[in-house]
Amino acid sequence: MSLTKNESVDGTTLTIQIKGKFDFNLVQSFRQAYAQMSEETVKVIIDLRETDYMDSSALGMLLNMKKTIDSQVQTIEISNCQPQLRKILQISRFDKKFDIT
Numbered sequence: 001m002s003l004t005k006n007e008s009v010d011g012t013t014l015t016i017q018i019k020g021k022f023d024f025n026l027v028q029s030f031r032q033a034y035a036q037m038s039e040e041t042v043k044v045i046i047d048l049r050e051t052d053y054m055d056s057s058a059l060g061m062l063l064n065m066k067k068t069i070d071s072q073v074q075t076i077e078i079s080n081c082q083p084q085l086r087k088i089l090q091i092s093r094f095d096k097k098f099d100i101t
Helices: 024-035 056-069 083-091
Strands: 002-007 013-022 043-054 075-079
Parallel strands (some): 043 075
Antiparallel strands (some): 002 013
16 A cells, blocks of 8 residues: 655646555545645646555545645546446545546
8 A cells, every 4th residue: 555646747737646555544645645736736636546445534535635625726536446446436426526537
């Protein structure tokens, strides 16, 4: 379980990639990943390509992030979801709050 963050060269896109489990153990590092965002950032991507598990605390972290940065960015995208994670997000109606690709 790990978290990495990358900014695009022009500073407009922040990508946070979760590997393994997206759960309560990532609360601090997830919050820190977006806490000191560049002022140029207009898009945040949560890349779940290598995420194999998420629980309710992960959903809470996503909602807290949205509440915190929604006024600063234009788009928050959850990308590369495994089918089981996409189902969790759809059941929780996150497809109404986030762009899920």
